Amino acid sequence: MENFDEWFHDILENANITDSRYPIKGMAIWMPYGFQIRKHTMNIIKNLLDKDHEEVLFPMLIPEAELAKEGIHVKGFEEEVYWVTKGGQTELNEQLALRPTSETAMYPMYALWIRSHIDLPIKYYQIVNTFRYETKHTRPLIRVREITTFKEAHTAHATKEESDEQIQDFIEIYKTFFDDLGLPYLISKRPEWDKFPGADYTMAFDIIMPNGKTLQIGTIHNLGQTFAKTFDITFEDKDGEHKYVYQTCAGVSDRVIASVIGVHGEEKGLRLPPKVSPNQVTIIPIIFKKGKEEVLGKCMEVKELLESKGLRVNMDDRDIRPGKKFFDWELKGTPVKLEIGPRDLENNITVAMRRDEEEKIELPLDDSLADAVMDLIEKTQENLSKSAWEFQKEHVKFTEDLEEIPQLVEAGNVVKFRWCGDEEIGKQIEEKTGYDILGIQEEISEGKCIASDNDAKYMTLIAKTY
Amino acid sequence: MENFDEWFHDILENANITDSRYPIKGMAIWMPYGFQIRKHTMNIIKNLLDKDHEEVLFPMLIPEAELAKEGIHVKGFEEEVYWVTKGGQTELNEQLALRPTSETAMYPMYALWIRSHIDLPIKYYQIVNTFRYETKHTRPLIRVREITTFKEAHTAHATKEESDEQIQDFIEIYKTFFDDLGLPYLISKRPEWDKFPGADYTMAFDIIMPNGKTLQIGTIHNLGQTFAKTFDITFEDKDGEHKYVYQTCAGVSDRVIASVIGVHGEEKGLRLPPKVSPNQVTIIPIIFKKGKEEVLGKCMEVKELLESKGLRVNMDDRDIRPGKKFFDWELKGTPVKLEIGPRDLENNITVAMRRDEEEKIELPLDDSLADAVMDLIEKTQENLSKSAWEFQKEHVKFTEDLEEIPQLVEAGNVVKFRWCGDEEIGKQIEEKTGYDILGIQEEISEGKCIASDNDAKYMTLIAKTY
Numbered sequence: 001m002e003n004f005d006e007w008f009h010d011i012l013e014n015a016n017i018t019d020s021r022y023p024i025k026g027m028a029i030w031m032p033y034g035f036q037i038r039k040h041t042m043n044i045i046k047n048l049l050d051k052d053h054e055e056v057l058f059p060m061l062i063p064e065a066e067l068a069k070e071g072i073h074v075k076g077f078e079e080e081v082y083w084v085t086k087g088g089q090t091e092l093n094e095q096l097a098l099r100p101t102s103e104t105a106m107y108p109m110y111a112l113w114i115r116s117h118i119d120l121p122i123k124y125y126q127i128v129n130t131f132r133y134e135t136k137h138t139r140p141l142i143r144v145r146e147i148t149t150f151k152e153a154h155t156a157h158a159t160k161e162e163s164d165e166q167i168q169d170f171i172e173i174y175k176t177f178f179d180d181l182g183l184p185y186l187i188s189k190r191p192e193w194d195k196f197p198g199a200d201y202t203m204a205f206d207i208i209m210p211n212g213k214t215l216q217i218g219t220i221h222n223l224g225q226t227f228a229k230t231f232d233i234t235f236e237d238k239d240g241e242h243k244y245v246y247q248t249c250a251g252v253s254d255r256v257i258a259s260v261i262g263v264h265g266e267e268k269g270l271r272l273p274p275k276v277s278p279n280q281v282t283i284i285p286i287i288f289k290k291g292k293e294e295v296l297g298k299c300m301e302v303k304e305l306l307e308s309k310g311l312r313v314n315m316d317d318r319d320i321r322p323g324k325k326f327f328d329w330e331l332k333g334t335p336v337k338l339e340i341g342p343r344d345l346e347n348n349i350t351v352a353m354r355r356d357e358e359e360k361i362e363l364p365l366d367d368s369l370a371d372a373v374m375d376l377i378e379k380t381q382e383n384l385s386k387s388a389w390e391f392q393k394e395h396v397k398f399t400e401d402l403e404e405i406p407q408l409v410e411a412g413n414v415v416k417f418r419w420c421g422d423e424e425i426g427k428q429i430e431e432k433t434g435y436d437i438l439g440i441q442e443e444i445s446e447g448k449c450i451a452s453d454n455d456a457k458y459m460t461l462i463a464k465t466y
Numbered sequence: 467m468e469n470f471d472e473w474f475h476d477i478l479e480n481a482n483i484t485d486s487r488y489p490i491k492g493m494a495i496w497m498p499y500g501f502q503i504r505k506h507t508m509n510i511i512k513n514l515l516d517k518d519h520e521e522v523l524f525p526m527l528i529p530e531a532e533l534a535k536e537g538i539h540v541k542g543f544e545e546e547v548y549w550v551t552k553g554g555q556t557e558l559n560e561q562l563a564l565r566p567t568s569e570t571a572m573y574p575m576y577a578l579w580i581r582s583h584i585d586l587p588i589k590y591y592q593i594v595n596t597f598r599y600e601t602k603h604t605r606p607l608i609r610v611r612e613i614t615t616f617k618e619a620h621t622a623h624a625t626k627e628e629s630d631e632q633i634q635d636f637i638e639i640y641k642t643f644f645d646d647l648g649l650p651y652l653i654s655k656r657p658e659w660d661k662f663p664g665a666d667y668t669m670a671f672d673i674i675m676p677n678g679k680t681l682q683i684g685t686i687h688n689l690g691q692t693f694a695k696t697f698d699i700t701f702e703d704k705d706g707e708h709k710y711v712y713q714t715c716a717g718v719s720d721r722v723i724a725s726v727i728g729v730h731g732e733e734k735g736l737r738l739p740p741k742v743s744p745n746q747v748t749i750i751p752i753i754f755k756k757g758k759e760e761v762l763g764k765c766m767e768v769k770e771l772l773e774s775k776g777l778r779v780n781m782d783d784r785d786i787r788p789g790k791k792f793f794d795w796e797l798k799g800t801p802v803k804l805e806i807g808p809r810d811l812e813n814n815i816t817v818a819m820r821r822d823e824e825e826k827i828e829l830p831l832d833d834s835l836a837d838a839v840m841d842l843i844e845k846t847q848e849n850l851s852k853s854a855w856e857f858q859k860e861h862v863k864f865t866e867d868l869e870e871i872p873q874l875v876e877a878g879n880v881v882k883f884r885w886c887g888d889e890e891i892g893k894q895i896e897e898k899t900g901y902d903i904l905g906i907q908e909e910i911s912e913g914k915c916i917a918s919d920n921d922a923k924y925m926t927l928i929a930k931t932y
Contacts, residue, residue: 021578022571023529024562029575032520032590039521054498055505059612060526060595063489083552084564087599088545096490098550105488109495112487124498129526129595133553146525 001267004211008262009140015270015332017261018140026138026145033332034257036278038149041257042127044180044275045151048173053123053153058105060128061096066104070230073103076197080132098131103198103223103249106154107231114245116236117158121166125153141258142215142466149254156233156245163222163246167203170220170250174205177252178217181260182273182385183207184392185217186414188439188461191426196249200224206438206463208395209262212412214438214463217255223247263391264384270333271355273384274377279314281306281373282334284325286341299340302350302369309370311377330355335380336373340365352376356383396461402450405433405462414438414463418447420454429462436465467733470677474728475606481736481798483727484606492604492611499798500723502744504615507723508593510646510741511617514639519589519619524571526594527562532570536696539569542663546598564597569664569689569715572620573697580711582702583624587632591619607724608681608932615720622699622711629688629712633669636686636716640671643718644683647726648739648851649673650858651683652880654905654927657892662715666690672904672929674861675728678878680904680929683721689713729854736799737821739850740843745780747772747839748800750791752807765806768816768835775836777843796821801846802839806831818842822849862927868916871899871928880904880929884913886920895928902931 001007012018017034030038046055061084068074082098085091099105106124113119130150138144153170157163171187178185185205195202196219205218227233228244237243264271274280285299299315306313314334316325322339329337339351349362350369354376363372397408398416408415419426419440429451430437438461447456467473478484483500496504512521527550534540548564551557565571572590579585596616604610619636623629637653644651651671661668662685671684693699694710703709730737740746751765765781772779780800782791788805795803805817815828816835820842829838863874864882874881885892885906895917896903904927913922 019575019578021575022525023532023574024525024527027525027527029525030523032522035521035523038523055501056498057496057501057504057614059488059490059493059495059614060597061490061493061612066489079554081554082550082562084548085551086549086561088547088601090599095552096548108489109485109487112485131526133556135554146527148523148525 001210001265004209004262005139007265007267008258011261011265011270011331012140020140024145026134026143028140028144030148033278037260037272037276038254038257040276040278041181041260042149042151045173045177045252046127048177049125049153052169053125053155055126056124057126057128058099058102058109060099062099062102062105064095064097066108067097070104070198070227072226073198077101080134082131082133099128100130100132101150101251102126102128102130102152103154103227107227107233107247110154110156110245111231111233114156114233114235117238120156120158120235120245121162122156123153123166124155125151127151139466141254141261144254147253149257150251151253152249152251154247154249156228156247158235158237158243158245160224160246163224163248166248167220167222170248171203174218174220174250174252178205178256179385180273180275181256182381182388183217183256183259183263184385184389186214186392186396186438186441186461188441190439191437192423193427194437194439196221198223198226200226204439206461206465207259207263208392208414208463209259209466210265212395212409212414212464213466214414215255215259215466217259218250218252220250221248223249263388265333269331271384272333272335274335274381277333277335278312279334280311280377281313281336281338282329283313283315283338283340284322284329285315285317286322286339286344288342291342291345294345295340295342298345298365302338302340302365305370306373309374311373336376338373354380356380356387400447400450402429402432405435409433409435409462409464414461416441417450417460417462418444418456419458419460420449420452421457422449422452422454425449425452425454433462435462437462438465467676467731470675470728471605473731473733474724477727477731477736477797478606486606490611492600492609494606494610496614499744503726503738503742504720504723506742506744507647507726508615508617511639511643511718512593514643515591515619518635519591519621521592522590523592523594524568524575526565528565528568528571530561530563532574533563536570536664536693538692539664543567546600548597548599565594566596566598567616567717568592568594568596568618569620569693573693573699573713576620576622576711577697577699580622580699580701583704586622586624586701586711587628588622589619589632590621591617593617605932607720607727610720613719615723616717617719618715618717620713620715622694622713624701624703624709624711626690626712629690629714632714633686633688636714637669640684640686640716640718644671644722645851646739646741647722648847648854649683649722649725649729650851650855652680652858652862652904652907652927654907656905657903658889659893660903660905662687664689664692666692670905672927672931673725673729674858674880674929675725675932676731678861678875678880678930679932680880681721681725681932683725684716684718686716687714689715729857730850731799735797737850738799738801740801740847743799743801744778745800746777746843747779747802747804748795749779749781749804749806750788750795751781751783752788752805752810754808757808757811760811761806761808764811764831768804768806768831771836772839775840777839802842804839820846822846822853866913866916868895868898871901875899875901875928875930880927882907883916883926883928884910884922885924885926886915886918887923888915888918888920891915891918891920899928901928903928904931
């Protein structure tokens, strides 16, 4: 892709994913095809969470008094909060925030719900719209003013150990989620100055987009007892003592879908991972006047066969040239296309095309078809994932030379380097290079810091970020 | 139920459905158990709509200029709209409405999307939160300030005939939806002075709650060309002429869930229709020290067997008295409970109880169990529906005497009467009785109007409404 930003902008509209012409900047419409991708994507994370978490739904508005209670937290958001000040013609007594995130909506209720250690742990999540009054340049699905799809999980625990385990659980859940989407990721611990407002520490998943910029696609925060103290969330422990709970929270958003589109896409259109593609198979009848009924009949038969195996299948019987249909479904990224025409009927075959490969394959139109198609779908899923991970591997470069960072980043890479962990030095590195430290990948015990005489403590990532 | 309103208030909290202690009046939290009921309920309507409609998602905020465009419409809502006036510390140039409903968010986009007759019909729906600054007394799920679950469908057609057919389609869809929930309904055409602001006419579904008050649970509006003219939604027809589209919209909300709870409930708790119950079967192990493992093992085996048949099953293995468990699941309304203890194991039976009947039934613990349980579930579904329809039948009373209406209504009935259709007379009837005309059930050609010397034209319903 020569110009990724342009490609991304165009594909959203051309593939019927979102429409950005809504008359409020940074707020777009999910169109039918995009909505289906969103639905299948969110179903994956819901199923993963439902094993051990419970879905709830909190109100969208937060009273100012609650939002303001946690000082560090509100500082992080106050410039970005939309305020409701009027109901009808009446000025409200207290202004109400459109939730930028729901800690301050939820935690006053946690304080009511949690009384004893037997009420713990609480593991709730919700999928909601949240709002940020973005002053920066907005981009659909990436930097928006209404985050239409914010999955936020909020847990409370009796001990610090359990809260740390919960962080690990979230990391595993997110890994599985992104694996199902064929998305690679870089996991790091955000530097102190970039953690979630109010958190003890923040773990983040970043992905490298085709233009080399990284996009934060998932965050997991250990909140310690900060909010527990602010909102007085205590429990009576087994020993009869009243203690503050330990909390965590974790979020993913629309950006996951932006990544699915961006990372797997190519010049001609989307390449959707089968698990989230609205149609996993698209059947294209090749129709001539003669034998039309037979061809359509066979297509319908194949559709029903594949659907009976649990596949999502559509048949494009529009009265237009087959070439236009191929073009459309390439654009929309259906993993497998099947072509059936009169000659195929005679030979009892169908021509199959995987979206991720040019090759055409003839498959017999018999009982073996379903398995053969399943196989193509699995291979597509694996191959998309493999290519994406390879791209990431090629675009993470290690250097020991601070001066080399800009050149590597501008060439589309994330850069890995050794850092002593000193905050001042870290901020100097950001300032000198003009990029953001994503965070710490791992602790190390050898080598020197890239920007000081100190011993290195951490393998660290820096990138141009969205 | 002696005091329905009190019962309803209590059950929401006791059965873990909603929590109304959120610090904004009229906005409540969906708790885990309630959320599951909501999810299964909305899945039914989604599946019904997905056959012929496409799901989309529009932004939550509407610019004032768009909301104000359709004069009649905005008059109907202006007293109830919440306004966002600030982003961060900045006053916005244009204030933004929290959507009270989405006509004015959607239709400017319809004007962009619709160019030609081949773009029609458009049949979109979304499930979203909407907002009303209610000044009346609020009640959870019934009269709220955040409608968390608003399903709104919006269609556009080339001809008036097609739009009328769409109204019939919506009526059929809603009938199936309410039938699946075991809910009875009264369908009527709202009087002119109570139709949706901007509609040509409004068809409504009302349900009689146990206290005799009716609750509007679904509305379907034929919008004619009113909005099309306001938002300039035109298409080029086959004959090359530019014409305005015909539109319809249809909504259901949280009130459907209020009805499921209210209509089927009884003193001891919920009685959930199996199609929406979070658990369709609850297994209660009867545990003594001796034979504990065997009992739990068998319970797990039965759970897996039933789940393999597609049933939603939970096992309550909490370390508390069985009596408490029975009490809890009666409160929460699981359709079928299975009890398995050491003696049952010896006799190779399980004791089954339907939530809607007192009787206990012994079922053999063998291959026939799944079918037997399925049968109990189906009977529960049918019986809940049957009882609810009988209740409705008993509580719709016909009268020819205007004076008798108050007495009939106060005894918990909806009253049916003959009306000439004259608006002045209709309003007089409302004023004299103090109740609301729900609408017209059917056209009639005999008898006199209940309140004038005119010939009757319509069989009409009047009730005390929520």
